[in-house]
Amino acid sequence: MQFGVFTVSDVTTDPTTGRTPSEAERIQAVVAIAKKAEEVGLDVFALGEHHNPPFFSSSPTTTLAYIAAQTSTLHLSTSTTLITTNDPVKIAEDYAMLQHLSGGRVDLMMGRGNTGPVYPWFGKDIRDGIPLAVENYALLRRLWDTEVVDWQGRYRTPLQGFTSTPRPLDGVPPFVWHGSIRSPQIAEQAAYYGDGFFANHIFWPKEHTQRMVEFYRGRFAHHGHGDADQAIVGLGGQVFVRRNSQDAVREFRPYFDEAPVYGHGPSLEEFSRETPLTVGSPQQVIERTLGFRDYVGDYQRQLFLLDHAGLPLKTVLEQLDLLGEEVVPVLRREFAALKPAHVPDAPTHASRVEAARSVQAPAEVAAR
Amino acid sequence: MTPPPATRTLAVVSAGLGTPSSTRLLADRLTVATVEALRQRGDDATVEVVELREHARELADHLVTGFPAGGLRAAIDTVVGADGLIAVTPVFSASYSGLFKTFVDVLDPDALTGKPTLLGATAGSARHSLVLEHAMRPLFAHLRAITVPTAVFAAAEDWADGDGGSLAPRIGRAAGELADLVAGRPARAASPADPFADFVPFDQLLGGQA
Numbered sequence: 313m314q315f316g317v318f319t320v321s322d323v324t325t326d327p328t329t330g331r332t333p334s335e336a337e338r339i340q341a342v343v344a345i346a347k348k349a350e351e352v353g354l355d356v357f358a359l360g361e362h363h364n365p366p367f368f369s370s371s372p373t374t375t376l377a378y379i380a381a382q383t384s385t386l387h388l389s390t391s392t393t394l395i396t397t398n399d400p401v402k403i404a405e406d407y408a409m410l411q412h413l414s415g416g417r418v419d420l421m422m423g424r425g426n427t428g429p430v431y432p433w434f435g436k437d438i439r440d441g442i443p444l445a446v447e448n449y450a451l452l453r454r455l456w457d458t459e460v461v462d463w464q465g466r467y468r469t470p471l472q473g474f475t476s477t478p479r480p481l482d483g484v485p486p487f488v489w490h491g492s493i494r495s496p497q498i499a500e501q502a503a504y505y506g507d508g509f510f511a512n513h514i515f516w517p518k519e520h521t522q523r524m525v526e527f528y529r530g531r532f533a534h535h536g537h538g539d540a541d542q543a544i545v546g547l548g549g550q551v552f553v554r555r556n557s558q559d560a561v562r563e564f565r566p567y568f569d570e571a572p573v574y575g576h577g578p579s580l581e582e583f584s585r586e587t588p589l590t591v592g593s594p595q596q597v598i599e600r601t602l603g604f605r606d607y608v609g610d611y612q613r614q615l616f617l618l619d620h621a622g623l624p625l626k627t628v629l630e631q632l633d634l635l636g637e638e639v640v641p642v643l644r645r646e647f648a649a650l651k652p653a654h655v656p657d658a659p660t661h662a663s664r665v666e667a668a669r670s671v672q673a674p675a676e677v678a679a680r
Numbered sequence: 681m682t683p684p685p686a687t688r689t690l691a692v693v694s695a696g697l698g699t700p701s702s703t704r705l706l707a708d709r710l711t712v713a714t715v716e717a718l719r720q721r722g723d724d725a726t727v728e729v730v731e732l733r734e735h736a737r738e739l740a741d742h743l744v745t746g747f748p749a750g751g752l753r754a755a756i757d758t759v760v761g762a763d764g765l766i767a768v769t770p771v772f773s774a775s776y777s778g779l780f781k782t783f784v785d786v787l788d789p790d791a792l793t794g795k796p797t798l799l800g801a802t803a804g805s806a807r808h809s810l811v812l813e814h815a816m817r818p819l820f821a822h823l824r825a826i827t828v829p830t831a832v833f834a835a836a837e838d839w840a841d842g843d844g845g846s847l848a849p850r851i852g853r854a855a856g857e858l859a860d861l862v863a864g865r866p867a868r869a870a871s872p873a874d875p876f877a878d879f880v881p882f883d884q885l886l887g888g889q890a
Binding site for chain 2: 442446450495496497500501503504515516517520523527535573574575576577578582583586
């Protein structure tokens with residue numbers, strides 16, 4: 313199982329000091345967080361894409377390539393890549409390039425985006441959200457899987473004799489996850505292609521995530537990619553951890569109360585009860601996280617949101633230390649002990665190259 | 681031979697804030713009359729009352745978080761699953777109260793489609809009575825609920841009426857209209873669309889693009 317962190321790249325005022333970091337500080341902070349994630353033994357760093365303040369991450373591949381150059385084992389991913397408003401040709405090119413530079417340490421998570429004006433800013437109509445996600449992703453797959461593409465669709469200029477470069481590393485494109493909070497149609501898309509499904513998980517009650525994942529697993533099997541429990545599932549999670557649980561609650565509460573997404577609403581205790589938010593000791597985080605398996609089954613990737621609500625970099629790095637030292641090693645051991653052998657690990661470039669070779673080899677024999 | 685009586689569920693939403701509240705009082709009168717009218721048509725009824733005041737904080741939280749916490753979730757399920765709805769609000773600033781509207785705002789857009797609904801409102805003065813027609817009825821038209829023709833308004837003076845007053849006959853007429861709609865329906869006629877059952881299979885969505 314893979315463990316990692318994901319960030320939305322927000323620039324948020326620290327409510328305890330009233331200080332707002334500059335974009336320059338936050339950009340460097342996110343790079344520091346990614347490097348720290350590798351240093352403490354985590355597997356994945358995923359970065360969001362936004363095109364409006366207070367977010368800085370308009371250009372994820374630039375940031376991820378810079379991080380790739382300073383890390384050696386960390387998998388780089390997105391949370392999410394806007395499949396609706398980006399040109400699929402540019403996604404194919406940018407992420408194949410990143411795949412080469414990072415030595416195959418890249419995958420992507422597709423999302424539709426939840427900021428209405430982004431659609432018109434990029435010449436699109438939000439009412440076409442689902443059809444855009446469908447057409448653009450179908451084209452992206454063609455561009456990666458086929459050398460020379462002739463294509464015509466509704467939303468972009470037709471292509472004649474187009475080859476997207478660079479070609480995917482070793483002929484194997486990056487693995488793709490599809491992220492969604494509420495749309496079964498996106499879970500169906502992930503299932504159709506046999507891609508991964510990432511449930512955001514952190515803003516809504518677990519019953520909702522449970523239904524989405526169950527639906528995705530059922531459709532994954534329906535589309536013939538394996539049994540339902542072999543579908544590739546990722547979950548978000550939100551933790552604030554200190555050695556002593558009272559310290560965690562006391563320190564996190566002012567950030568929770570003012571947080572951009574849910575601040576000024578439910579109490580920390582209520583929100584912790586209704587959603588996966590866990591504020592407490594390493595042991596509490598371990599128990600809660602292991603409990604996710606009870607309602608989504610054995611899953612492949614767990615990403616934590618740590619650097620939000622204006623938390624200072626120093627605090628975030630301390631969170632990573634605790635996760636790396638006390639939480640994730642236990643979770644790795646416990647999840648591994650529970651997982652049956654027929655449930656696959658999260659796909660990596662190496663495992664996908666191997667899978668592609670094993671499919672190819674018998675075909676070559678037959679051709680002779 | 682008459683068929684065995686069906687059991688209908690009535691959800692009652694009251695947005696009154698006081699204790700006791702005249703809004704709840706009107707809701708109770710409408711409920712008793714509707715249960716009786718259903719019985720006359722051969723149906724039993726079970727009643728579940730949703731006092732919005734008890735969910736005031738959960739409603740505000742829902743606006744912020746986008747999901748209903750425990751008690752509110754149950755209240756929404758009660759209303760969405762009922763065979764008939766009685767909705768009563770106090771008049772605030774020439775319209776339904778903000779609490780009432782907030783509850784409506786957190787329902788799924790399709791949640792009340794086709795739902796037989798009786799509307800009621802209360803205020804200090806009868807001069808507010810058209811709130812039922814210029815605010816409540818358009819709101820429920822937007823939700824595609826089926827509102828009965830008689831909506832019942834109770835002003836302070838209605839509670840002092842003797843036998844010759846007009847409130848009791850209006851309650852009786854409205855309850856009869858609601859009972860006619862509810863008793864005439866096949867059991868469990870309207871349940872809202874299930875997005876997990878109604879999704880479009882992907883090959884269809886793709887339309888041959890792959």
